[in-house]
Amino acid sequence: MLNKFRALAHHPRSKLVLAYAAGAITALSFAPYSIWPLYLIALAFALHQSASLAPKQAFKYWLSFGFGCFSVGISWVHVSMDVYGGMPLIASIALMALLALYLALYPALAGCLMQRLAPKTSLLRNLLVFPALWTLTEWARGWVLTGFPWLWAGYSQTEGPLKPIASMFGTLGLSFIVAMLAGAIALLAFKRWQSLAIAVPVLAALTFIAPLTSQVTPNGETIKVALVQGNIPQSMKWDPDALWPTMLKYMDLSRPEFSADLIIWPEAAIPAPEYMVKDFLYNANKVANLNDTAIVTGIISNHGDAFYNSLIVLGNYSHKQQSEADYLGDGSNEFKKHHLLPIGEFVPFESLLRPLAPFFNLPMSSFNRGDFTQPNLNAVGHQISPAICYEIAFPEQLRANMNDNTDLLLTVSNDAWFGTSNGPLQHMEIAQMRSVELGRPLVRATNNGVTAVVDEEGNITQQLPQFEAGVLVADIALMKGHTLFTTIGQWPVLILSFLIALAAAIRKKVL
Structure with a gap:
């Protein structure tokens, strides 16, 4: 029975359904639910399940994940179109779905590039390349076509323990950290627990240090x-x-x-x-x-x-x-x-x-x-x-x-x-x-x-x-x-993310 379930879970269509479900679960990490661990778990699950995919397959997988995130997380958008915009319900839902599909292109791009630059599960892929690409694509989503920076991963920490770190590196900095933590959790499936064992106390210390960096x-x-x-x-x-x-x-x-x-x-x-x-x-x-x-x-x-x-x-x-x-x-x-x-x-x-x-x-x-x-x-x-x-x-x-x-x-x-x-x-x-x-x-x-x-x-x-x-x-x-963020803004996080992605691209080309 367990073998049949595993085989079903690895079927291409089943993977897309599971990706959508994982994305949909992330909506519970934001208000009014604020169950912040679910974002980490969902992201770690998607990282693990997409590890063996080719870049084109990864694009589809993360597109499904992103569509789950936004079709559930911003489903409220259709209310304005249906109730106040004079549109039939089916048309308002269809437009909301199109918006969700557009927004899903950003995690899809991150997933596709990740599999091109670091196709195998490794510390490099999970702890550096993925967080960097996730952060860069979230940032891009915040300004392309005027921007829609809703449901950034960092906002899942509004009621979470990492919130004080935003005073240092901003919400996008939290997005990088959340993605990195998810990468460390995904490595547990390969019995590689050291990175998580190091990350947790380091982040706990950073949470303690963050108020000390503030002059407020x-x-x-x-x-x-x-x-x-x-x-x-x-x-x-x-x-x-x-x-x-x-x-x-x-x-x-x-x-x-x-x-x-x-x-x-x-x-x-x-x-x-x-x-x-x-x-x-x-x-x-x-x-x-x-x-x-x-x-x-x-x-x-x-x-x-x-x-x-x-x-x-x-x-x-x-x-x-x-x-x-x-x-x-x-x-x-x-x-x-x-x-x-x-x-x-x-x-x-x-x-x-x-x-x-x-x-x-x-x-x-x-x-x-x-x-x-x-x-x-x-x-x-x-x-x-x-x-x-x-x-x-x-x-x-x-x-x-x-x-x-x-x-x-x-x-x-x-x-x-x-x-x-x-x-x-x-x-x-x-x-x-x-x-x-x-x-x-x-x-x-x-x-x-x-x-x-x-x-x-x-x-x-x-x-x-x-x-x-x-x-x-x-x-x-x-x-x-x-605060430190008031002085430096989100640019250090973006520059770091860009340099990691660039280094991964150069490494891929050299090797």
């Missing part, structure tokens, strides 16, 4: 922040008749919390161009000033014919107490979203795609792009480094926008597009990693969750329930100083 310490100040979650139904979000009720709801929720230093409304909390709501903005500006506070809100800003998904500050910029408010509506102290979401905020080949379905003609899907680096927002004398929605997933952008005076990381979002799926929870864990990397507390304000406060070590300290209107008030201890 409390600066002695605290800031009281009120995060407002409006819970506006997505079906009403862009309804012109709902504009004033929406704005008044945010003001009504905020009014009891005007004692806070900073009040934050989520992405596009004011769902209209700035010029259409000037009266409301000037009134909110005066109210914030009179109450010695500032309101940071998402809005559609416009400059000439250009429209941006933006954050503006109402009330007091430089000090908590000022004789006059600072907002003028002239584009100063404003953050414009740089990394736009394809289809949602801009439509590639729009003349071809927009006529096909309502999904390609969503409200506000023609935004202009802000600069990659922009000044921090200034609110009641504090410097705030923001990221709007999707761009929180791009660590180098956050790093480039942080400076010596940055007090707080801020991200705002509207994840109502994705209903009750896992998408918003995965989005939240990505934001947590930015705090670890950059050594700053982070606040996240959303329309319907997850609205939360994260400390400088990436731990959620407070959060609101999803799908309820409410206000989260928190006193946040501010930090100063830099």
Whole structure:
């Protein structure tokens, strides 16, 4: 019976099915499940099972593994297309599957190159070549065609023991380490346990050392922040008749919390161009000033014919107490979203795609792009480094926008597009990693969750329930100083990975 099972497992088609299953299991390593060991086990299984494959076979095998990862891990993508994009369910699932298949090309490329450069199970293949190629292809997935850096292997450690290492080498550095650990586990099948026996204590020591490499310490100040979650139904979000009720709801929720230093409304909390709501903005500006506070809100800003998904500050910029408010509506102290979401905020080949379905003609899907680096927002004398929605997933952008005076990381979002799926929870864990990397507390304000406060070590300290209107008030201890990642970024890991791959290629050619 056991021999028959082994024979079945080695059948080419059975291998592809098992590869898909292993990939699908990795979804349980991310939020909301966070069973991080499963990623290591699944990756180690795939490494072992693909060891004897030719490069073309390995491409198919790892394509199946990747398709399992993404067809399950980002299955929530279809919700926005089905519920809000006007597509039939079968069409939305098909488009989601196409996206998953595209994303699966990256692990497929890593697997194919691995079998070309190091075709036999060895320390070189499992502990160097595979981690290097896995890291390089994850990095490429984060910028090719604007990038989709979701479900990086490193994010499986958001609730795992290796998380502190992200303050040194970033999430991609964790991806390298996770892949290397998986390679060491795969060697156990050949009774080669020494590498794992060495790796575990070394990584334990590195986890202990990581906080010691950080210069981040409390600066002695605290800031009281009120995060407002409006819970506006997505079906009403862009309804012109709902504009004033929406704005008044945010003001009504905020009014009891005007004692806070900073009040934050989520992405596009004011769902209209700035010029259409000037009266409301000037009134909110005066109210914030009179109450010695500032309101940071998402809005559609416009400059000439250009429209941006933006954050503006109402009330007091430089000090908590000022004789006059600072907002003028002239584009100063404003953050414009740089990394736009394809289809949602801009439509590639729009003349071809927009006529096909309502999904390609969503409200506000023609935004202009802000600069990659922009000044921090200034609110009641504090410097705030923001990221709007999707761009929180791009660590180098956050790093480039942080400076010596940055007090707080801020991200705002509207994840109502994705209903009750896992998408918003995965989005939240990505934001947590930015705090670890950059050594700053982070606040996240959303329309319907997850609205939360994260400390400088990436731990959620407070959060609101999803799908309820409410206000989260928190006193946040501010930090100063830099992590190692803030200084060096992810480039050392990428350079190391490239040099390993290059050395393996030269070795293969010479031999």
